[in-house]
Amino acid sequence: MPKLENISIRNKLILLMLFPLIALFYFSSSAIHDRYKAKHQYHEIHTLVEIGILVGNYVHESQKERGMTAGYLGTSGQKFAQELPKQSLVLDREANIFLERVKQINLLQHEDESFTKQLKNVAQRLSQVNEIRQRVLSQNISAKEAIGFFTQLNASSLQLIAYMIHLSSDGQLVRDQSGYLNFLQSKERAGVERAVLTSTFATDKFAPGMDILFSGLVSAQKTYFSVFNSLASDHQIEALQKLLNTPIVKEVDAMRQVALNKIYQGNFGINSSVWFNTITQKIDLLKKMEDSLANELLIESAQRKEAAALELYLYTSGLMLVLLISFILGTKITQNILSQLSKLKRTIENVAQTGEFKHRSNIQGQDEIGQMAQSFDALLQSLNSAIQESNSVITAIKEGDFNQRVQITLKGELHTLKSGINHTAENIDKTMHQLETAINALKAGVFNTQVNTEASGRYRDILNSTKESMQTLNNTVTDVNNVMSAMEQGQFDQRIQAEANGDLDTMKQHVNNAMSTLETAIKDISSVMIAQSSGDLTQTITSQYQGELGVVSEAINHSAIKMNTTLSDISNVAQNVSESVEEIASGSEDLNKRTQQAAATLEETSANMEEITETVKQNTEVAQYANQVATEARDKAVQGSEVAHKAIHSMSDITESSQKILDIIGLIDSIAFQTNLLALNAAVEAARAGEHGRGFAVVASEVRNLAQKSAEASKDIKALIEETVSNVQAGSEFVEQTGGALETINTSIQNVSGMINEISSSSSEQQKGIEHVNNAISNIDTMTQQNSALVEETTAASEALTQQSQALKELIKFFKTETSQEIKRIN
Incomplete structure (x- = not known):
């Protein structure tokens, strides 16, 4: 690899541009790849939102067919015979739209296995709809089984939406989709309620198990709406509240309340067709809001998809533009630099070669x-x-x-x-040699060096001036050293005496003036400090100083004034405390005497009240004895009557308790149903959490099993208690006949004992009143003794505080201080 200094500047510039451009391209490409993934993900989310809306559409039609099926089976085919086939066609149309869309986007090949498994499950259930319809038309299926099939179909379909939410990674979209799902769940329970009560009103009574299912459906709707409100926006919550306050919903609530009030008796008096049409109008209102929520969700996902696509386009365009601009600028700048450096190089070579x-x-x-x-x-x-x-x-x-x-x-x-x-x-060698000698001596701090003045012309004048300057510096430095040495030993009366001119004379005057000022200031400070150490706080520095000496003198004066003011205030406070303590002591002594007098008076009053109490007590005992004799006679007479009454009340209590147990069992059924719903929601959330939620899914499954077992056990208990209530009612009638005969005998005896009771009660009340008075007097006596003890403690504390105040005043007398007027004058 060639050394860096051997590479041409052209190649260095190319390398300088190359690596940043490569890094820019790498990181920008990574960012573009992330934006591309986001665009693809939001496209998938938008598609799943569309699928979810299609699911909601055919679930709505399935809810209608389920309600008509319940009415058809409940009336043995007399009602909804014409409407049911038409509704089946509508459901088939919406289901086919959903299946065609799934096939079109090849959704069954999705990478998430749980989602595709649930999707296949839904498709299989949709394929079984025609078989169930044939059994319904031939009335070869129970209403419970038919309603259960459509309910399972809808539950599986809504579970599919839950899986779609799990596939989304956008937090806000997940929140909106979850709210939409909970709204659909509540609407689904409203559809089941329509089917249950349509069948119930048609037969004018609840079929076995339908009453529990109905109670659970009402609770589930409220629960899902509550979850929806926690996830929805403000305008969505407002729209739901407005919908729930419409007359149609109020009418549905009224019919529902009739069913709840007569849940065990039947005979509701409500036409099943009226109920079906009314709640269908409510569900249609819910469907309109469902469509509105779906439209908002679709718009939001489309906006996210478009924003991701726009961001991808901007990132890609921006990268291309930056790379193009960087290349053009790099080329231009490189050419410019190389051209200028070439000219400069030629100029330097010419100078180096010619020496010119x-x-x-x-x-x-x-x-x-x-x-x-x-x-x-x-x-x-x-x-x-x-x-x-x-x-x-x-x-x-x-x-x-x-x-x-x-x-x-x-x-x-x-x-x-x-x-x-x-x-x-x-x-000039000779002249410079002497100047060098003098300068070296000055550099070394030696001022007595002799300068040889043998020279000619102007150079001799220079040497003479140098010699005189050295002599003057030597004399001045010697005097300065003497003055500084005296100052070091604490003597400030020394001064510079040497003759000097110009700046040296100015320096001499400044040093002498500084020494005079410093000597005067130290004497003033010493005088004030000596006076303060002797307790005299009236002394201050009266001379005026500049700079730091002025700051020190002002600080000493302010310190003396502050100490003077503080000690004066302490003296005044001590005097005030002493006077206040004397007043407290006098008041405490007077209070002590009056407290003792009050205690003596209370003791005499207490003795008198004890004598009165004893007399009243004897009267009460006599009256109680007479009352006891009368009571024994009455007790014998009423004993038989009481036994009869107790039996009657016991029978009634058993009946009421049995009815309450029935209500509690109904509540347990409702709680078990809601627990089952919450466990289902928890399973959905656990599925969304993936591996992290697997343990929570197991717990949710166990909770659902326990809820189902609780519902079955409550049904058995309800049957046993109903049998017990019937037996208790028969026994209660026999006991009431016996109690009537004994009641006549008891009435005559009670009139005799009533008068004796009044005498005994009056004596007892009189005795209690006197005992309350005695207790009050005893409490007053106790508080009086406590007050006396507190007064003695206050007196002792006042005496101790007086002694401490006197000691403080003696300490302050050591200092000599100015009056407040003199302090203001000094300031």
Whole structure:
């Protein structure tokens, strides 16, 4: 590999451009590839959204056919015989549109195996629809089985949408699709409810298990709408609330409430056709909102797809444009640089070869190379002029002497310059030797060096001036050293006495003035500090100083004033505290005396109340004894009546408890159904999470199994309790007949014991009132004793605080301070 310095500038520039362009192309290509993947992904998402909408369309028609099927089977073919075949054609049309679209985009070959498996499952169920229809028309199938088939078909279809959501990677689209799916799930439960109640109203009672299914469907609709509201936008939530408040929905809710209220009795009084038409209108409203949600979802996915395509186009176009501009600019810049460097190279070679500085590059331009070439031309011009001027100057001073010579071999004008410099240096050698000696002495800090003034002409005057300057510097430096030495030892009365002129005289005056000011300031500071150490805070620095000395003097004065003010305030506070403590002590003593008097009075009152209490207590005991005798007679009479009443109440309680248990079992059925729904949703979310959600899917499956077992167990318990209620009602009638006879005997005895009870109650109330008074007096006595103890503690604390205030005042007396008026005057 050749060394970098051996590569031409042209090739260096090419290499300099090549690697950044390669890096730019690589990273831009990666970005374009990412945008291409995003475009492809959003295209797939948009296609799946279209498929989901097609699924929603045929599920809606399937819901209609399911409801008509339930009505047809519930009325033994008397109703919906004409409408059912027409609805079958509509469902077939929507299902075929879905299957044709799946075939058109080859969706069965999708890379996600779970999705394709579910898609095949849906297609298989759609192929079984005609078989179920034949059994329905021949009435060779139960309503429950037929409704179950269409419900399973719709559930599998909606599960397909859940798998589509799992394939999406856009967070907002996943959220919108999940809301759309939950809306479809709620609408599906409304369709099942239509089929269940159509069959129920046709027979005017719930078939076995249909009541539990109906309760669960109502709860499930509310649950799915709640989930939808948590995922939907504000205007979507508002649209749903508006829909639920329409008269049609209110009418459906009223019919539903009748079914809930008479869920065990039947006899609803509602025509199945009226119910079917009414709830169909509600479901049609839900379908309109479903279409609106689907349209919004379709628009959003289309926008995302178009945005991804636009981003891909912009990235690709931008890369091509950047690469083209970079290549054109690189070529132009390279040619410009090489052209300028070639001119500059030729100029440098001419100067180097001829030794003459008259050559010029004549490069025009404001870039770095142009500026360098112009600077080089200026340098050549300067050298040419300098050589000519140097020859004239050196010729004028050739009588001096230099100890340096030009040794290098030069040509042309440089050779002439060399000859002139060498000849002049020989003539000024002696003068320069003496100047060098003096300068070296100054450099070494030695000012007493003697200068030899033997010279001729102007050079002798220079040497004399140098000698006098050395003498003056020596005298001045000696005096400065003496003054600094005295200052180092703490003596500030020394001054510079040597004679000096110009800047040296100015320096002398400044040093002497600084020493005088510093001496005065130190004396003032010492005076104030000595006074403060003796407790005298009235002393301050009265002289005015500049700079840092002024700052120090101001700080000392402010410190003295602050200490003066603080000690004065402390003295005043101590005096105030002492006076306040004396007042507290006097008040505490007076309060203590009055508290003791109140305690003595309460003791006398307590003794009197105890005597009254004893008298009332004796009266109460006598009344209680009389009441006891009457009660024993009454108890014998009412014992039989109470037993009868208890039996009656027990029978009634058993009946009520049994009914409540039935309600609870219905609630358990509803909870089990909702748990099953939530487990199904959890399984969907676990499927979306992939490997991370596999464990959660197992848990969701177990929860569904437990919910199903709970529903089966609750059915068995409900049958046993209904049998128990029937037996309890028969026994309750016999017990009521026995209780009626005993009730007549008990009434006569109760009238006698009532009067004795009133006397006993009055005496008991009187005794309780007196006991409350005694307790109140005892509490007042306890609080009075506690108040007395607190007063004594307050008195002791006041005495201690008084002593501390006196001690503080004694400490402050050590300092001598100014009055507040004098402090203001000083400030």
